[in-house]
Amino acid sequence: MIPSIPQPRLLTFAYGTYVALFFVFLALPLVVVAVFAFNDGQFPSLPWEGFTWNWFFGAERPMIGVFHERSILRAIGTSVFVAFLVSALSVCVGLSNAFLFNRYKFRGQSLLYVLMLLPLVIPGIVLGISILVFSSRVANEVWDAYQIDLEILRPGLWLVVLGQFSFITTIATLVVGARLQKFDRTLEEAALNLGASQLTAIRTVTLPFLRPALIGAFVVAFLMSFENFNTTLMLVGSDAPLTIAMFDRLKEGSTPLLNAVSLLLMIGSSLLALIMIAFQDKSKR
Amino acid sequence: MRTESKLGLALLLTPLLLWLALLIFIPQVDVFLVSLRERIGVGQYQTSLANYLTFFNEPLYLWTFLRTAMMSIVATLITLLIAFPVSYYIAKMIKGRMQSALFLLCLVPFWVSELVRTFGWMILLRETGVFSNILQFVGLASGPVEMLYNDGAIMVGLVYTSMLFMVVPLVTTLESLPDEVVEAGYDLGGNGLSVLREIIVPHAMPGIVSGCIVVFMLSLGNYLTPTMLGGKESLWFTELIYSQFIVRFNWELGAAFGFLLLMLSSAIVWGMLKLTGQSLEKTMG
Numbered sequence: 001m002i003p004s005i006p007q008p009r010l011l012t013f014a015y016g017t018y019v020a021l022f023f024v025f026l027a028l029p030l031v032v033v034a035v036f037a038f039n040d041g042q043f044p045s046l047p048w049e050g051f052t053w054n055w056f057f058g059a060e061r062p063m064i065g066v067f068h069e070r071s072i073l074r075a076i077g078t079s080v081f082v083a084f085l086v087s088a089l090s091v092c093v094g095l096s097n098a099f100l101f102n103r104y105k106f107r108g109q110s111l112l113y114v115l116m117l118l119p120l121v122i123p124g125i126v127l128g129i130s131i132l133v134f135s136s137r138v139a140n141e142v143w144d145a146y147q148i149d150l151e152i153l154r155p156g157l158w159l160v161v162l163g164q165f166s167f168i169t170t171i172a173t174l175v176v177g178a179r180l181q182k183f184d185r186t187l188e189e190a191a192l193n194l195g196a197s198q199l200t201a202i203r204t205v206t207l208p209f210l211r212p213a214l215i216g217a218f219v220v221a222f223l224m225s226f227e228n229f230n231t232t233l234m235l236v237g238s239d240a241p242l243t244i245a246m247f248d249r250l251k252e253g254s255t256p257l258l259n260a261v262s263l264l265l266m267i268g269s270s271l272l273a274l275i276m277i278a279f280q281d282k283s284k285r
Numbered sequence: 286m287r288t289e290s291k292l293g294l295a296l297l298l299t300p301l302l303l304w305l306a307l308l309i310f311i312p313q314v315d316v317f318l319v320s321l322r323e324r325i326g327v328g329q330y331q332t333s334l335a336n337y338l339t340f341f342n343e344p345l346y347l348w349t350f351l352r353t354a355m356m357s358i359v360a361t362l363i364t365l366l367i368a369f370p371v372s373y374y375i376a377k378m379i380k381g382r383m384q385s386a387l388f389l390l391c392l393v394p395f396w397v398s399e400l401v402r403t404f405g406w407m408i409l410l411r412e413t414g415v416f417s418n419i420l421q422f423v424g425l426a427s428g429p430v431e432m433l434y435n436d437g438a439i440m441v442g443l444v445y446t447s448m449l450f451m452v453v454p455l456v457t458t459l460e461s462l463p464d465e466v467v468e469a470g471y472d473l474g475g476n477g478l479s480v481l482r483e484i485i486v487p488h489a490m491p492g493i494v495s496g497c498i499v500v501f502m503l504s505l506g507n508y509l510t511p512t513m514l515g516g517k518e519s520l521w522f523t524e525l526i527y528s529q530f531i532v533r534f535n536w537e538l539g540a541a542f543g544f545l546l547l548m549l550s551s552a553i554v555w556g557m558l559k560l561t562g563q564s565l566e567k568t569m570g
Contacts, residue, residue: 007477015370015374015378018370018371019370019371019374019387022367022371023387023390025445026390026391026393026394026445026448028405028409029394029402029404029405029406029408029409029445030393030394030397030401030402030405031405032405032408032409032415033401033404033405033408036408043413092300093300093301093304096296096297096300096301097297097300097301099297100294100297100298100301103293104290104293104294104297106294110566112301113566114565114566115305115309116301116305117565117566118309119309120499120502121498121502121550121551121554121565122309122313122547122550123502123505123506123523123546123547123550124506125506125508125523125526125527125543125546126313126316126506126526126543126546126547127309127312129316129526129530129539129540129543130312130313130315130316130543131308131312132530133312133315133316133319133536133540134311134312134315134316137315162308163308165304165308166304166308166309169304223396226398227397227398227399227400229398229399229400229508229509230506230507230508230509230523233508233527234527234530234531243398243400246400247400247509250400250404250407250513254404254407258404259404262397262398262400262401262404265397265398265401266396266397266401269396269397270393270396272396273392273396
């Protein structure tokens with residue numbers, strides 16, 4: 001059915017209702033998480049005990065707010081650090097991959113392209129254990145051979161960075177590659193005709209054209225890293241990123257503190273999404 | 286090929302090959318090798334299929350494996366059934382600002398961490414939760430109702446978490462279907478059902494396949510949702526992998542489990558692509 005073909009009123013109405021219900025279903029869990037961040041009680045559940053800001057700003061027991069809870073603040077810092085590294089790395093490699101698949105023709109290219117997509121269809125937890133197993137093997141061999149302990153290859157933040165990088169790079173490659181495909185090569189040739197070297201042409205013509213895609217890929221990579229759970233779970237050491245820290249708390253039983261953290265996360269990621277959309281719109285004009 | 290461009294090719298190939306070799310392929314091979322080891326003494330191993338025999342001889346492991354696969358397939362089908370009408374509505378029934386607004390609304394839950402989404406469902410479904418209280422208030426239940434910790438709750442969580450990955454590819458493919466083609470279907474005497482079967486679904490096939498692959502993968506590899514929403518008896522295969530690696534420290538058996546999960550997901554993805562005549566580049570790239 002499409003709007004130009006008349007349908008019974010009842011059917012159209014039922015269809016509209018179904019779509020409306022779908023959006024209620026989407027919104028419901030997020031709304032309750034947000035609402036209970038303001039519950040003046042020890043549990044994020046009914047009965048409603050009244051409105052409070054304490055789960056954000058409270059400084060005394062039993063209501064220590066997010067901004068006074070050291071371990072949560074540290075976990076946020078850890079997550080931001082990891083996410084920055086992962087995004088920066090994966091956007092760089094993604095840019096290089098995009099050029100490789102767009103500008104060169106070589107034997108085995110299409111096979112390599114399929115291989116590049118594979119990390120998306122490997123379960124996150126399998127990626128996690130495989131990197132854990134391999135890095136421990138390397139670390140053990142190095143220890144046996146040279147008696148050097150490669151701390152960097154033991155479970156911890158560096159392995160988390162590697163684990164997340166291993167599949168986020170594919171997404172960065174796809175985002176940057178899609179934009180590079182729309183690029184008009186004659187613009188670059190014009191720059192070459194005007195006497196620019198190959199690298200100057202890319203720096204002054206191609207990269208500015210790719211900028212929205214690079215920013216978009218960075219934001220998507222940042223968010224994916226920030227909220228990644230499965231791969232991180234297998235590789236984490238003593239410094240837990242936020243999702244792992246929250247998971248550990250949730251297992252012990254939850255207080256509205258977790259709702260407050262979640263609400264801040266929602267606001268943060270919506271802001272990032274808005275920034276990205278603003279950049280994308282500008283580039284269309 | 287000129288030497289300059291050969292150099293460029295080599296420079297761009299290096300990061301790609303390092304990434305794929307060191308973080309994807311060698312680790313997967315290593316997991317397989319570890320899974321073939323049997324511990325026969327302290328630090329002594331021999332090659333054998335013992336870990337795989339353990340898997341096939343222990344009903345609990347095999348049962349969990351099959352259960353995880355079945356439930357992931359069911360979750361994928363439910364997600365498809367719920368998402369298809371909504372995607373069609375967004376792609377074909379509305380236009381302009383309203384269309385982009387609704388599409389954006391579908392993306393919102395994705396910007397929030399999976400942990401927060403799961404936490405939301407816990408608040409809704411638990412004994413002291415929102416639904417239980419509403420049921421009591423309306424008079425449909427006389428006491429608190431526990432809706433958490435069962436397979437139904439896992440299913441709700443899985444469908445909710447992966448909804449977006451179905452909606453986005455479906456909307457994208459359905460949008461590219463011209464209205465005239467649907468009208469022509471009606472003009473040639475088709476009714477709603479036959480137009481759906483003969484025109485809309487075949488056109489949307491690439492979107493359906495890529496959505497199903499991603500949703501299936503995410504469900505199969507999910508750890509958070511089954512752990513938080515499922516009960517004590519509702520085991521998930523990723524939980525077995527986690528407990529062998531982190532709790533029992535039996536990496537050999539854990540590696541065998543990981544390899545089996547990888548094989549299962551690859552087999553189903555491959556089968557789905559073959560069955561529908563799609564390729565990975567077309568559905569993912």
